[in-house]
Amino acid sequence: MEPFRFHVFVCDQQKPEGVPCCSARGSAQVLEALRREINAHGLEDDVQVTTCGSLGLCEHGPNMVVYPEGIWYSGVTLADVQEIVRSHFQEGTPVERLVRTDLAALRAEIVHNRDRMFAARRAKEAAGVLPDELNDRIRGFQESRAVLTALELDLFTSVGDGADAAEVAARLRTSPRSTEMLLNALASLHLLAKREGVFHNSPATARYFTAGSRDNARPALLHTAHLWHRWSTLTDCVRAGTAVSHDEIAGRGEDWTEAFIAAMHRNASERAPLVVRAVDAGKVRRMLDVGGGSGAYSIAFAQANSALRADILDLATVEPVAQCHIQQAGLADRVQVRIGDLRSGPLGEGYDLVFMSAICHMLSPAENLDLLRRCHRALDPGGRVVIQDFILEPDKTAPRFAALFALNMLVGTEGGSSYSQPEYAAWLGEAGFGEVCHTRLPGITGLMIGSRA
Ligand SMILES: C[S@@+](CC[C@H](N)C(=O)[O-])C[C@H]1O[C@@H](n2cnc3c(N)ncnc32)[C@H](O)[C@@H]1O
Ligand code: FES
DSSP, rough: SSSSSSEEEEEOOOOSSOOOTTTTHHHHHHHHHHHHHEEEEEEEEEEEEEESSSOOOOGGOOOOEEEETEEEOOSOHHHHHHIIIIIITSSSSOOOGGGGOOHHHHHHHHHHHHHHHHHHHHHHHHTTTTOHHHHHHHHHHHHHHHHHHHHHTHHHHHHHBBBOHHHHHHHHTOOHHHHHHHHHHHHHHTTEEETEEEEOOOHHHHHSTTOOOOOOOOOHHHHHHHHHHHHHHHHHHHHHSSSSOOOOOOGHEEEHHHHHHHHHHHHHHHHHHHHHHHHHHOOOOOOEETTTTTSSHHHHHHHHOOOOOOOOOEEETTTHHHHHHHHHTOTTEEEEEEOOTTSSSSSSEEEEEEEEESSSGGGHHHHHHHHHHHHHHHEEEEEEEEEOOBBOOOSOOOOOOHHHHHHHHHHOOSSSSBHHHHHHHHHHOOOOOOOOEEOSSSSSSSEEEEEEO
């Protein structure tokens, strides 16, 4: 018994450039249209669409198989999608002109392609050719750099509703020659579409990368563009054991701080509801948000509990950004910002929650222990310190995001890193917290919580 009336497997396999595959023949567009059309007919609970790897008919893609009947469609175009949905999924009649009925030939073709693929793989292996996955990983920076440059230039906004290379270059005041190269490269990545010499944003770039769009992520993504320069020093940092250019956050330019806090704010706004729930804001009376940045977490806590008061401790350069968010949230009477240095001096007293999100990874183990001791002193008995960070498994090789983030800290700080759950537990114990627990959150961060007896 099938759980759905129809289960459609659509091949979206991408093969190396020049090798025929469904992806190169437009499977992404067909898939998008198929999902749209299925929804438009109200069939989303009847027809389950699953993407899959090669079905073995790579020269004739995009290919799809529909179960329970086992109907194979080959060479599906955007123009065919409406008919397939209406005729096959709504009325139950497969679209004959697209169905592969020559089953013996179909099988022979698939088997032939499979054998050819295995033979090519064996030949490559025997010749010692660098496998594609390794090659792709090594060259991955080229795609990333192209997109980051486009973001730095605000190219997607300049493309707007459609522009040719000369128009984009004139708007950006860049060289027409190189602008065209960049636009073509972005089109090859399907971030732009090129029609008769005119470039158009994809739905995703229009939504996330252009000024005026509600979901424009460019201000926050510019932080990643800034990080690029740091990562270029990784080899020297590995040799030296620390960042090779020390300019802590306070000493960086205004652009850097703005992009950094925008990036933090975006992440924080997304994660704050999870944290507020896991920590149970209802229990909190007075909290200290150490290095609270844009204030997103304090604001979320204050919104969840109308009796809660929060103090944010952060640098003078960040204070105006936090004030602005607090004002916008209408919480100036309950959320305050204190300018100060989290690396030294007392943190205050009388708190029942000290919250530190994305702080410990900036600091060395010795600095973390010192900070946690000061957190302990700032708490009333029964109070909790809650650390949110990218917490590594004990052997430090997973999660991958946290393991790579350790390098991000290596290139950007003097002694920072990602730390493991046993390391946090040891510091919390040494700082005097009697009860320590690790709470996993959905996504890339987790919480370490210590309670003061
Ligand atoms: C990675 S951000 C995290 C911001 C916020 N907690 C969040 O999770 O969105 C680190 C924060 O620590 C602040 N910070 C860095 N060094 C500091 C220092 N020495 N004293 C006080 N705040 C500092 C930064 O300005 C920034 O707001
Ligand atoms: S890549 Fe789709 S069938 Fe081979």
